[in-house]
Amino acid sequence: MLSSIIFLPLVAAALLAVPRVPDRVARWTWIAVTAADLALVGVLIARYETPADGGLAFEERARWIPSVNSSWHVGVDGLSVPLLALTAVVFCACAVYGLREDRRPRQHAALFLALQATCMGLFAAQDLIVFFLFFDLSIVGMYAAIAGWGHGRDAGRSALQFFLYTFLGSLALLLGFIGLYLAADPHTFDIPELIAAAPLQDNPVAGGFVLAALLVGLAVKTPTIPFHTWLPPAHTDASAIGSAVLAAVLLKMGTYGFVRIAMPAMPDAWRGAAWVVLAVGIASVLYGALVALAQTDVKRMIAYTSINHMGYVVLAVGAAGLLGGGTAARELAVTGAVTQMVSHGLLTGALFLLAGVLHDRTGSYAMRDYGGLARTAPVWSGLFAVAAFGSLGIPAFSGFIAEFQVFAGSIGTTAWAAIALPGILITAALFLRALQLLVTGLPGGRSIGFSDVRAVEAVPVTGLLLLSLAIGVLPWLLLDLITPASAVLVDLVGR
Amino acid sequence: MVMDQSLLALLPELSLLAGAVATLLAGSFLPRQRQWVARLIAVAALLTAAVSAALAFPSHQDGRSGGGDAETVFGAFVLDTATGVSRLVVVAAVLLVIGLGVDELAGTARESETYTLLLLGGLGAIVLAATDDLLVLAVAFLLASIPVYALVGMVRSPGAAEAALKTYLLGALSGIFLLLGATVLSGIAGGTAYVDLATGLAGAPAAAVAVGALAVLAGLLFEAGGVPLHQWVPDATQGAGTAAAAFLTTVPKVGALVAAARLVDVLPGALSWPLLVGLLAAATMTLANLAALAQTDARRLLGWSTVSQVGYLLMPVAVVASTSAAIPALLVYLAGYAVTNLTAFAVLAAVPGARSLTDFRGLARQRPWLAAALGISLLSLVGTPPTAVFLGKLTVFTAAWDGGLAWLVVVAALNTLVSLFYYLRWLVEAFRPGEPAPTAGWAHGAALAGALGVLAVGLGAGLVTALTGDGTLG
Secondary structure (H helix, E strand, C coil), rough: CCCHHHHHHHHHHHHCCCCCCCCCHHHHHHHHHHHHHHHHHHHHHHCCCCHHCCCCCCEEEEEEEHHCCCEEEEEECCCHHHHHHHHHHHHHHHHHHHHCCCCCCHHHHHHHHHHHHHHHHHHECCCCHHHHHHHHHHHHHHHHHHHHCCCCCCCHHHHHHHHHHHHHHHHHHHHHHHHHHHCCCCCCEHHHHHHHHHCCCCCCCHHHHHHHHHHHHHHHCCCCCCCCCHHHHHHHCCCCCHHHHHHHHHHHHHHHHHHHHHHHHHHHHHHHHHHHHHHHHHHHHHHHHHHHHHHCCCHHHHHHHHHHHHHHHHHHHHCCCCCCHHHHHHHHHHHHHHHHHHHHHHHHHHHHHHHHHHHHCCCCCCCHHHHCCHEEEEEEEEHHHHHHHHHHCCCCCHHHHHHHEEEEEHHCCCCCHHHHHHHHHHHHHHHHHHHHHHCCCCCHHHHHHCCCCCHHHHHHHHHHHHHHHHHHEEEEEEEHHHHHHHHHHHHHHCC | CCCCCCCHHHHHCCCHHHHHHHHHHHHHHHHHHHHHHHHHHHHHHHHHHHHHHHHHCCCCCCCCCCCCCCCCCCCCEEEEEHHHHHHHHHHHHHHHHHHHHHHHHHHCCHEEEEEEEEHHHHHHHHHHEEECHHHHHHHHHHHHHHHHHHHHHHCCCCHHHHHHHHHHHHHHHHHHHHHHHHHHHHHCCCEEEHHHHHHHCCCHHHHHHHHHHCCCCCCCHHCCCCCCCCHHHHHHHCCCCCHHHHHHHHHHHHHHHHHHHHHHHHHHCCCCHHHHHHHHHHHHHHHHHHHHHHEEEEEHHHHHHHHHHHHHHHHHHHHCCCCCCCCHHHHHHHHHHHHHHHHHHHHHHCCCCCCEEEHHCCHHHHHHHHHHHHHHHHHHEEECCCCHHHHHHHHHHHHHHCCHHHHHHHHHHHHHHHHHHHHHHHHHHHHCCCCCCCCCHHHHHHHHHHHHHHHHHHHHHHHHHHHHHCCCCC
C-alpha cells in the first residue's frame, strides 16, 4: 500500500519521460496520477488506526543492504500521515495549476511526479538510508525545477545556491546518521530500532556532536536562522509551482526530521540542546517576520513569512525538550508543531500559487506596481485576502489552531516562549500591508487591464484554502491523528 | 596457509596474458580494415577471464573467517575476496573501455596494439591487487604502469607527447622509490613476503620502517594518482585518447589501492599509519577538488575529479588495520567508482568533438539519453543516492569513522560539497540550449550500459556488499 503510494508517481514519471507523448496527454496524465495518489492516501487514512504502543501502521520491510542493516522499511504513524496527505494534496493542486505550463510540459510533469515520489518516500521512510535517499533526491529534483523552469534572470544562480546550501545540510545529516549507526549496538540504520535503542544516551560528548550534525542538516532544510539565506532567492526565481512545492512540502522535511529522528532517537542530547533549539525558533519567528515586513516584493515577503512560520515549529519542538512544565503542555506543543506543518503547507502553497498569477500576467512581483486589484481582479483579491488572513492566524483557519497550540504548549512549558508572541503581530501587520498595497485603492500601474484568475488557477487555490478552513472549523479531524503520536514522542523524549 | 602451485587458480590472469599475446599476433597479420578480429580476440580473452574469475570467486558459505586461511598460490598471489573483486572489476572495466573506445580506435594504425596494452595493463593491476610479496609487487608495478605510458603516447599529438613524457618520468621516479622501499623493508624484515614483514618489522627501528614503507607507498600513490605523485593524471587524461584516458583513470587505481591496503595492513603500529594515510587522503581530495574548480576542459576536469576520488579511496586504506569495515568499503567504492568514472568517459567518447564544457550545450535536447547518462554518472561522482558512489561513500565514511578518523570524514564531506560545484557546472552546460557535436554509436551504448550499471550497483547494494565479504585480507 505504502510502497505503491510512493512508486506510483515515480513509475508515471518514468513513463512520461521516456516516450514522446503529446503535451496534452502529459498534462492530463500528471493530474490523473496525482489524483490517483491522493485517492490512495485517502484510502490509507480511512483504513488507518492508531497503532498500539507507539508502533507503525502499513509497515513494509524488504531486504536492501543487509550488511549495514539497512532495509527498505516504510511505515506511518500520526506524525507522518498528515504530511503524506499534505504532499498528495499540494502536488495535486500543483498539477491542476500546471495545466497552463507551456515550457516543456512533458518533462515538467515527469519532474514533479518524480519529486512527489521522493516526498512521499521521505515521509514514509523508517530507515535512515531510505530517508537520506529521498532527502537528497528531493534536492536534485528541486534544483532541476528551479534551474529548468524558474523565471528569474538569476534562476541558475539561485538554483545552484539552493543546491550547494541544502547539499551541505544533507552531508551534515549523513554524518549524523553514520554517527547514530556506529553508536547503535548492533549497528543499524533502522529508525524504530534506533529509537528503541536510543544510542549515545550515556555519551554526552559524542551525542552532542551527532545531534549537532543532525540539527545543522535539518535546520538548513527547514530553514532556520542562520541557515535561511538560500530560501528567498530560491523562491524568487522558482516558478509558482516550484515555490509552492518547495515551501509547502520540502521545508517540512527538515522539521519532520526533528520529530521522526532527532528527538526520539537522541532524547538525552535533545533535552540538552532544547534551549538552543527554542532560542533559534524564537529568533526565526521574529527575524522572519521583521524581514518580511521590510520586503517590497510579494514573493520574497511570502518566503520570509515561511521562515517565520517554520520558526513556530522549531520553537514548539524545542519546548518539547524542556522537562519544566507538564507532559500535557509538551504534547500540546508537539501537536501544534505538526499541525503548523500541515497548515503552513496549505496556506503558503495557496499564497505562492496566487503570487504566480501576478507574475504570469505582468512579470512583476513588486507590490508597488499594483493597487486596486479588488476592482480589476476581484476573485484573485478575494482568494489572496482569505489566504493572507488564514496565514496571519485568524480563527476558523488552520493557522489559528496550529499557532494557538504551539504557544499554549510552549508557554506552558517555559514562559520564555512568549518572546515569540510579537511575531504574530508583525505577521498580521505585514499581510495587512500587502493587502493594502495590492488589493485596495484605485487600480493603478500594472493593475490596469489585469485579467482575473482562470479556473485552472482558482480551483487548486480554493481547494487548498477549503482544506485549511476545514481544519480550522473541525480541527479534531487532524488532531485525532496527531495527538496519540505526539504523546508517544513526548514520552520518548522524556526518557 | 594452504600452499598451492596450481596454474588453474590463475586462469583469469593467464587468459589475459594469452589474450594479449594472441591479440598482438593477430593484429600484426591482419589488414587494417579487419582489425576487428583482434578486438574479438581481446574481448573473448576478457570474457574468459571474467567467467573464470567469477567461478573462482571465494565463497563465504563455508564459514571461513578469513585471516590467513585464504588460498595463496606460488607464495605470492592471494586468492581472497579482495583479489576476487579486483579481478571482476578490472575485467569489467577493460571491457567497458573497449566498448567506449571502439568508435575511436576502429581502423586506426595502432588498434590491436592498444587492445594488447589494455589487457596487459589490466593484468598488471590484478597482480598488483593480489600479491602479498614485495618482489611481485615491484614486477606488477611495472606491468601496470608501462602499458599506461604507451597508451598515453599512442595519440600523435603534442599534448599526448608531453603527457607521455611526464607520466614516464614520474613513473620511473616512483618505480625507483618503490624498489628502494622494497629493498629497505625486505632488508629489515629479512624477507619479501608480507607475512615476514608483519613479524620482521615489529621490533625494527621506526625510522627505517617509515622510510621503506613510505617509498613503497609513493610508488603505489603514483599508480593510483594520489597526492603528491598525481601531477601526471590531469595531463594524461587531457592529452591521451579517450579510451586510454578512461583506462588510466580507472584500472590502475584498483590495483594500487588494494595493494596499498594490503601493505598498510601489515605495517607495525610504531608510526601512526592511519593518521599519515589519512593526511594523504585529505590532501589528495582537497587539492584535487580545488584544482578541478577552475577547469573548463571536460577531460581535464575529469582528470582532477579522478584524483579527488583517490582521496576518498585512501580513507579505508588508512583504517585498514583498525576496522573490519575498511576492506569491504574499499572494494565497494572501487567497484562503484570504476563503473561511474567509465560512464563519464563513455559520454566523452560518445561526443568526440566536444572538448570544453560549453561544447556539451544542447546535449539534453539532441541526445536526452546521453545527457541522462552524464547526469547519472556526475551525480554518482558527487555521491547522490541511489547511485554507486553513494554506496561507496556511505561505507567508506562509516569505516573511516569507525576506525577513529572522524575528522577525515568531516573533511571528506566538505570536499564532497566542493566537488558538487564543478560537477554541476558541467551538467548545467549539457542542459543549456545549443548545437552539440555529432555523436558516436558504440560509445553511446557504453554510456547507457554504464549508467545502468551505476544505478544497479546503487540499488542492488545488498548484492554488492554481500560480494565484498567480511572484511579480512589474505
